[in-house]
Amino acid sequence: MVLRLRYPAPDDWQDAKCQDYVNNTGDDPFFSDDPEVSQRAVDFCNGTKDGNICPIRHECLLFALTNNEKFGVWGGTNEITRKAIRKRYPLKGREPRPEWRHQTEQEALKGLNRDELQKELEKEQAESA
Numbered sequence: 001m002v003l004r005l006r007y008p009a010p011d012d013w014q015d016a017k018c019q020d021y022v023n024n025t026g027d028d029p030f031f032s033d034d035p036e037v038s039q040r041a042v043d044f045c046n047g048t049k050d051g052n053i054c055p056i057r058h059e060c061l062l063f064a065l066t067n068n069e070k071f072g073v074w075g076g077t078n079e080i081t082r083k084a085i086r087k088r089y090p091l092k093g094r095e096p097r098p099e100w101r102h103q104t105e106q107e108a109l110k111g112l113n114r115d116e117l118q119k120e121l122e123k124e125q126a127e128s129a
């Protein structure tokens, strides 16, 4: 399969906090269907427990939003959070929106219908699986 990225990967992926995480821990919470496990990845990116936010969190988030990554934790966000951000600020063209920034799930979903978003997300995921 050839990936056609709208937006390139960050130049500084090597600074990613999750670099070697899976190899070192044997654990991959970044692509889990279990919300509790997935939350561990969100917390890891955001330094919730250790105070160390991933140094490329913003770039990682822009990459995922621009390329409409429908699965996994990217940029300290889960799938429904990114869906909400893109709903509020849809992609125009191929460049990231200036409004895109890290938000908690609660912030991103404010004023939006979570159930509707979840249904849309599941449909998109099924179509892309």
Ligand code: SF4
Pocket: 016, 017, 018, 019, 030, 044, 045, 054, 055, 056, 057, 058, 060, 061, 073, 074, 075, 076
């Ligand atoms: S923000 Fe992206 S690069 Fe950084 S730890 Fe999370 S998933 Fe890895």
